[in-house]
Amino acid sequence: MKIVLAQPRGFCAGVVRAIEIVERALEKYGPPVYVRHEIVHNRHVVESLKAKGARFIEELREAPPGALTIFSAHGVSRKVEDEARLMALPTIDATCPLVTKVHNESRRYVAQGRILVVIGHAGHPEIEGTLGQIEGKAHLVQNEQDVDGLAIAPDAPVAYVTQTTLSVDDTRGVIAALNRRFSDIQGPETRNICYATQHRQTAVRELARVADVIVVVGARNSSNSTRLREIGEQAGLPSYLVADGGEIDPQWFRGVNVVGVTAGASAPEVLVDDVVEALKRIAPSDVSVLDGPEESVSFRLPAELAL
Numbered sequence: 180m181k182i183v184l185a186q187p188r189g190f191c192a193g194v195v196r197a198i199e200i201v202e203r204a205l206e207k208y209g210p211p212v213y214v215r216h217e218i219v220h221n222r223h224v225v226e227s228l229k230a231k232g233a234r235f236i237e238e239l240r241e242a243p244p245g246a247l248t249i250f251s252a253h254g255v256s257r258k259v260e261d262e263a264r265l266m267a268l269p270t271i272d273a274t275c276p277l278v279t280k281v282h283n284e285s286r287r288y289v290a291q292g293r294i295l296v297v298i299g300h301a302g303h304p305e306i307e308g309t310l311g312q313i314e315g316k317a318h319l320v321q322n323e324q325d326v327d328g329l330a331i332a333p334d335a336p337v338a339y340v341t342q343t344t345l346s347v348d349d350t351r352g353v354i355a356a357l358n359r360r361f362s363d364i365q366g367p368e369t370r371n372i373c374y375a376t377q378h379r380q381t382a383v384r385e386l387a388r389v390a391d392v393i394v395v396v397g398a399r400n401s402s403n404s405t406r407l408r409e410i411g412e413q414a415g416l417p418s419y420l421v422a423d424g425g426e427i428d429p430q431w432f433r434g435v436n437v438v439g440v441t442a443g444a445s446a447p448e449v450l451v452d453d454v455v456e457a458l459k460r461i462a463p464s465d466v467s468v469l470d471g472p473e474e475s476v477s478f479r480l481p482a483e484l485a486l
């Protein structure tokens with residue numbers, strides 16, 4: 180059996196920054212440091228930060244008075260920011276700068292008097308944050324049918340933004356439907372899709388050309404990991420999402436010559452290694468890496484944590 184790894188795969192710059200923020204806050208201020216929501220959607224990452232003294236909470240009221248609290252990479256609504264101010268909690272914002280860019284664009288459109296349509300997954304923390312960053316109501320659409328159901332006049336001034344973890348392909352149909360439905364519509368000049376999402380999705384398509392089976396390393400609640408698995412499936416290959424090597428089922432690889440392995444943006448490389456080792460226990464395997472772009476993106480840390 181051959182194992183082929185996608186390039187790029189795994190951690191993106193936003194995830195690296197968010198984890199570094201928690202680690203540096205722990206070093207600088209000492210444990211415990213409170214983190215609202217999973218800092219990134221990966222249990223391994225969360226557990227290793229817990230071991231260093233991070234405490235994960237879902238609501239700010241779970242933090243004791245005055246406790247340093249970090250907002251996760253997915254971003255938060257204004258309501259959460261206001262709540263932190265009211266509680267006088269010192270906070271550090273680990274929102275990915277690409278998500279912050281979407282918040283800024285959303286506010287700019289609303290300030291121009293446009294009705295905002297947000298393309299994304301209902302209930303995802305990034306979407307809750309984006310919807311909660313603007314004054315008044317924004318409309319969430321998840322697919323082309325939702326566009327038909329929008330209670331907005333066809334000639335009303337409308338603008339759209341998209342969840343960062345949807346690719347150009349994911350949003351193409353919805354954006355086309357919006358353009359058909361509304362005569363005065365604007366969207367961001369370059370789509371809100373982040374470079375990491377686009378690169379990982381392109382890489383899994385390349386992987387599907389050479390593999391018989393696709394294994395995606397990532398958490399079930401990770402939107403971008405789930406999407407990578409779906410792309411493998413759409414390419415016609417059996418595709419599995421696993422948290423680590425312990426979830427590998429030898430039955431999946433009967434008669435398989437080439438296993439393609441990739442990882443979502445919140446999955447650390449140590450879990451890819453774990454999956455590769457599990458595959459090697461099923462059959463002795465050569466490991467190679469597919470050609471793909473090297474990423475050099477990095478984001479600055481918040482000023483209080485910069486060296």
Ligand code: SF4
Binds near residue numbers: 192373403444
């Ligand atoms: Fe930021 Fe993209 Fe990573 Fe999300 S996937 S944290 S938007 S770099």
